[in-house]
Amino acid sequence: MSCVIVVGSQWGDEGKGKVVDLLTQQADVVVRFQGGNNAGHTLVVNGNQFILHLIPSGILHPGKRCLIGNGVVVDLEVLHKEVIGLRERGLTLGPENLAISGKAHLILPYHKHLDAVRESAKGSGSIGTTGRGIGPCYEDKVARVGIRVSDILDEQVFSDKVRENLKEKNFLFEHYLKVATLDPQEICKSFLPLADFIRPYVADVSLLIDEAIKNKKRILFEGAQGTHLDIDHGTYPYVTSSNPVAGSACAGAGLGPNKIKAVVGIVKAYTTRVGGGPFPTELSDETGLFLREKGGEYGATTGRPRRCGWLDAVVLRDSARLNGLSHLAITKLDVLSGIKTLRICTAYSYEGQTLQTLPASLKAVEGCRPIYEDLPGWSQDLKGIRKRQDLPLEARNYLKRMEELMQVPIGIISLGPDREETITENNPFN
Numbered sequence: 001m002s003c004v005i006v007v008g009s010q011w012g013d014e015g016k017g018k019v020v021d022l023l024t025q026q027a028d029v030v031v032r033f034q035g036g037n038n039a040g041h042t043l044v045v046n047g048n049q050f051i052l053h054l055i056p057s058g059i060l061h062p063g064k065r066c067l068i069g070n071g072v073v074v075d076l077e078v079l080h081k082e083v084i085g086l087r088e089r090g091l092t093l094g095p096e097n098l099a100i101s102g103k104a105h106l107i108l109p110y111h112k113h114l115d116a117v118r119e120s121a122k123g124s125g126s127i128g129t130t131g132r133g134i135g136p137c138y139e140d141k142v143a144r145v146g147i148r149v150s151d152i153l154d155e156q157v158f159s160d161k162v163r164e165n166l167k168e169k170n171f172l173f174e175h176y177l178k179v180a181t182l183d184p185q186e187i188c189k190s191f192l193p194l195a196d197f198i199r200p201y202v203a204d205v206s207l208l209i210d211e212a213i214k215n216k217k218r219i220l221f222e223g224a225q226g227t228h229l230d231i232d233h234g235t236y237p238y239v240t241s242s243n244p245v246a247g248s249a250c251a252g253a254g255l256g257p258n259k260i261k262a263v264v265g266i267v268k269a270y271t272t273r274v275g276g277g278p279f280p281t282e283l284s285d286e287t288g289l290f291l292r293e294k295g296g297e298y299g300a301t302t303g304r305p306r307r308c309g310w311l312d313a314v315v316l317r318d319s320a321r322l323n324g325l326s327h328l329a330i331t332k333l334d335v336l337s338g339i340k341t342l343r344i345c346t347a348y349s350y351e352g353q354t355l356q357t358l359p360a361s362l363k364a365v366e367g368c369r370p371i372y373e374d375l376p377g378w379s380q381d382l383k384g385i386r387k388r389q390d391l392p393l394e395a396r397n398y399l400k401r402m403e404e405l406m407q408v409p410i411g412i413i414s415l416g417p418d419r420e421e422t423i424t425e426n427n428p429f430n
Contacts, residue, residue: 002261003219004428005246006329008226009265009319011273012244013299013306015331016266017043018414020057020222022422023264026429028217029065030058031209033252034242035224036073036107036137038130044417050089054079056222059086059093065212067205070103071242071252073137074149076194083197100198101205101254102150108162108191110169110182111136117179130302138241140165149202152195159188206254213259218429221249227265227319228358235358235365238277246323262428265325265408267316269333269398272297272306278365281309281345295335310343310372313405318358320406327428329412330402333395334421339377342398345370346405375401382415388423 004023008014021043024030037053044050045060052059054074056066068074079100086093111133119131140146145165152158163184170181212219225244228234233245242248246263250256270291273279282288288308291297297306319325336342348355348368359365378392385391388399403410411426 004262005221005249006264007223009267012226014266014268019329024058027220029212029219030056031067031221032056033069033249034071036134037078039224068100069253070101073105075107095200099203102202104149105141105146107133107137135241262326264327271309280370281312283309312345325408327411331414334382334415342375342377343372347371
């Protein structure tokens with residue numbers, strides 16, 4: 001038995017999809033444990049690009065079991081479209097290799113409607129939500145009025161809950177937000193047919209994981225978003241609505257923490273962020289534009305351009321602590337080729353103090369100024385390199401400094417989007 005968790009160590013978009021895809025080659029089961037279809041994992045396999053939003057990245061490997069845990073919020077229309085799309089591209093996909101927890105909560109049209117109108121009403125104060133109903137769905141879950149996957153399997157239960165929930169939501173739409181109300185009959189009419197689609201996939205995911213552990217299977221837990229978008233530990237309120245940290249895998253999939261063997265933190269070789277929120281090392285110059293264009297820094301889910309900046313070791317040290325990282329996987333090192341001088345933020349300056357960690361106060365984070373350490377860059381193209389010792393000296397020194405600052409060893413180095421463009425030094429399953 002070996003359970004490995006993969007998490008993002010920055011503000012998301014670190015390249016988790018590719019790393020999960022690589023590690024899945026040694027895994028038997030891949031589990032998604034939080035978030036919703038606001039996540040977008042881009043993978044390139046034999047030159048073909050796949051973008052997955054809900055289904056674990058392991059689905060691209062034959063013979064792997066993919067599970068969607070109770071901590072995920074699910075838009076059944078999106079899941080249905082994703083399943084059909086993968087089948088049309090020749091993938092085998094059915095209940096034998098995909099299962100979803102009956103305890104996972106459903107995103108419904110009123111969640112998306114509420115998400116969109118709230119964000120619009122905030123104007124310049126918006127937080128950059130994707131508008132996919134993720135937050136409002138988690139709100140209903142916590143308020144104990146959520147509708148779960150198991151509920152849609154019973155037409156009467158589902159219909160009653162939709163009608164009851166819309167009493168409050170429609171009052172809010174009409175009298176406070178001053179927007180159109182929604183018809184419960186229309187929602188039931190459009191969603192209930194999806195019950196037949198999802199029924200064969202519904203299972204007790206916690207039980208399936210337990211059985212896999214007892215049978216000494218290798219299990220990979222796939223997180224969405226990044227550590228500093230965590231609802232508790234991120235740059236609140238510019239965060240997601242769930243817990244992307246490693247500890248969430250236990251609650252979001254249904255297993256005990258003593259079963260976890262390793263935690264892999266995905267680290268982009270520079271830093272990016274989508275939407276609003278503080279970003280101390282952000283670059284609003286030619287270098288920032290260079291990173292965006294060369295790195296293809298546009299959201300897989302939304303297409304929004306990502307904000308780009310230098311590597312932030314303060315953020316990464318916090319991630320190492322919060323997740324208990326045992327391994328690092330470095331992505332997009334190749335993007336830095338051609339930059340003469342590279343900078344790493346090693347601490348922050350704030351009101352005469354030197355800070356080694358992100359403060360809790362949003363105002364304080366916004367007032368932090370990065371303290372940089374400069375390292376020489378390299379001009380060589382890294383394409384085709386498969387051993388760390390074959391990298392330019394400057395690239396090796398950059399990686400070594402990352403390990404020193406985080407106190408975590410590097411196990412994987414990605415030098416491009418394709419599976420083969422990777423250096424693997426330390427497999428977390430071994």
